[in-house]
Amino acid sequence: RIRPVLRAANELSISRGLNPCYLQASLSESIRIPETPYACEGYRLPTEAEWEYVARAGTGTPYSFGSNPDSLLHYAWHAANSGGNRWPTFGDPLPVGSLRPNPWGLFDVHGNESEWVTHALPYTAEAQTDPLGDGTQKRGGSLYETAWQTRTAFRGLAGNAQSGFRPVRTLGPGELGPPEVRAARRPVDGTDTVWENAVLEWSAVDPNGGPLSFDLYLGTTPAPGLVVEGLSTASYAVDGLSAGTRYYWRVDATSAEGITTEGPVWEFSTRPEALRAVGAEDNSLQYAMVTVPAGSYERGENNAVEDQGPVHRVTLTRPFRLGVLELNWTHLQALDGSPVPRPRAQQPRDQEAAAVSRERARSLANRLSLDEGMPPCYPDARPVRDVLECVGYRLPTEAEWEFALRGTGTSRYWYGNAPGDLHGRANYGWNSEGPGGLYPPTEWGFYDMAGNRAEWVNDYYGPYEAGPQNDPLGSVTGNLGITRGGGSRSGPWELASAARMAEDTTSTLAVRLARTAAGVGAENRPPTVPEQPSPRDSGLVIPPVVHLFWHGFDPDQDAVTWSVR
Known part of the structure; x- marks a missing residue:
């Protein structure tokens, strides 16, 4: 009172x-x-x-x-x-x-x-x-x-x-004090996923209400050297940073009266060389992937949105590989020649998460499979088969996606339960999409699974079935797809591990590719049955020379020899 x-x-x-x-x-x-x-x-x-x-x-x-x-x-x-x-x-x-x-x-x-x-x-x-x-x-x-x-x-x-x-x-005369250098706004102090071309931003204020000028120091030692002086704005673009390197930076602020405050030393690290080059990986796209082990977890959330429950135990019997990053525009350009969008606010978009429809997402997975001599997981004009048996690239199932985000945790978010702690962990809350990997990864090394751009999963939208399930595939037909993770304009509730959204399949969203991992089970598995022959079965051909083609693959990625009869 x-x-x-x-x-x-x-x-x-x-x-x-x-x-x-x-x-x-x-x-x-x-x-x-x-x-x-x-x-x-x-x-x-x-x-x-x-x-x-x-x-x-x-x-x-x-x-x-x-x-x-x-x-x-x-x-x-x-x-x-x-x-x-x-x-x-x-x-x-x-x-x-x-x-x-x-x-x-x-x-x-x-x-x-x-x-x-x-x-x-x-x-x-x-x-x-x-x-x-x-x-x-x-x-x-x-x-x-x-x-x-x-x-x-x-x-x-x-x-x-x-x-x-x-x-x-x-405050009386003489009490207003010197300029205050308050915080590193971008990158946040301690960030370890900065690109080689970055914009440094900070916050500072003159208690007297006057203008400030800034001197920026940057280097690879805790005593960074002067880079530029007399800046009139609280930001500066730097380029040519080295991959996998820790940098230190400081900003000094000077008031119109000539009073200077030396700011604290902040630090950040650039992304490792593997991530900078989109990943050192043994695939033609050099798309980095991480193996997720088989395991069990409690899927969903009670007392939340109706379609997130009931909570039920899911067991994934097969390990799978999942992309470290969402496919970006550079990946799309390599796969199907798509042009990179024009820069936004003078920032290049080649490393920004690409936005595609669900059908195109599946087409991109097929393209990469075919480029590597594997059968596509989504053959044209045919019903989608059990994608877990497919050896090529595909979208993750909804069950796989949530397991990868949760890791070994059981909390509402991948890091804990407090929505306020999302700040500095994800790109969300009415921002613009940015390059992948600017925020810390999840427990198992995935970037931007929550925030930045929502991601397609393999399932069509439908309610959960109650009770324990092994390798659930969800609905295999429907009019609406499922997206996970929320985007740069989402609120905290859409970034929760259990959050799921129904989306028209023509909407353009992000893609994170998956593959069923090789070497499942104690025994080696046989090669797949050859399929998609050319010429087609009972097809008409013109002699005398006929070229026979077929698709087949070893699910354990062993070498395969073929006998033609």
Whole structure:
């Protein structure tokens, strides 16, 4: 409530040797809010005008991060993500600072707990300087309120119900301090998947509100050398970085008054040579793949979206190989001559995850199989057979895909249960698709399985069957395909390990190729039955020279000899 909050501000002022802002002649009298708070030396509540100014952080959009309420999941605990804290339950506030800050580094200005402000305003159409009203107000919304109520402009009810508070101080001359170099925005400090051509971004602020200039240092030792000085923007594009190398970088910020702050040293590593070259792999596309062992796991999630349950045990009896990355535009150009899209925002897109329909995804798998002398898994004009028996390239089954993402874990996400920890782990939340591998891999070494671009799986959309299952294939016909992993514009719920989406098969999404691994079981398996003969069975040919062709393969990838009769 407001009176204990005012007393707490006074106690904080006294503990710091400052004159308190709120006066009380005696314990029997009400504590008074000064008419002009800016002259107060100690800690106080922000005025309503001050609160909205710092909450907006220089933006003119409904939220400090933009206009899309879907992105609020990354910045605010509110009714959509607070775990059941709904009116009239009034659940406890969640830990402060656990989601993203606004552009000025302030956490929880949206949601979690509404905040008391003083000198609430009767709004007028005229311009105002340091405006002061005479009431109290609550701003920012709370964990049980809607996205609409957490907008920076939303004004809550005054009343005297309990709310949180954020103390402020009016700074005197000489107290504003030097420039602050706050954070490495891209790449995040410690990232180990940076491309050789990268854009470095950072956040810095001058407490005096003036412009800043920047000197950038970059090198392969903890004491990096000067690369460029006098930058007017907080970003710089570098190219020609070496693969598989750890880099250190620092930014110094200088104010208009000539005061310089030396920033901290951050670090990142470029992708290993194998990933830089799209993978050292024994296939014609050099498409890196990882072997996933046979195993069992609990598929799905109860108490979530209806089609994600019921949770049931799935056993995969065959190991399989799965692409480390989603196929990118360079892969498509090599497979079928597709042109690489034009750059977006001056960034090349050759390493960006390619977007194709489900039918084209299967066609690309067939093309790579045929290039390597293997029978295609999706023969034309024929029903899809048991793809697990196919030795060529294919889409992963839905069961394989979820197992690969989960690894040995059992949590809601591949790293744990907290959606707030997605930040820095995946490209999501209304961003643009980017090059593969910019975020840390999963336990078994896969990049971008969650976020960046949603991926096709082999199954058609349909409900799960209850009970334990071995090597489930799902629906083999239908009008809708299944996509997994969510994309760069998805919310956290779409990146959960169990999340699945029905999608029209003509939609263009990402492809991650799979293959049934060789050497399954204790005994060696026989070669496949030769198929797809040319000329066709009972076909008419013109003598005297006839060329006979057929497809066949050894599932254990042993050498095969053929006898022709």
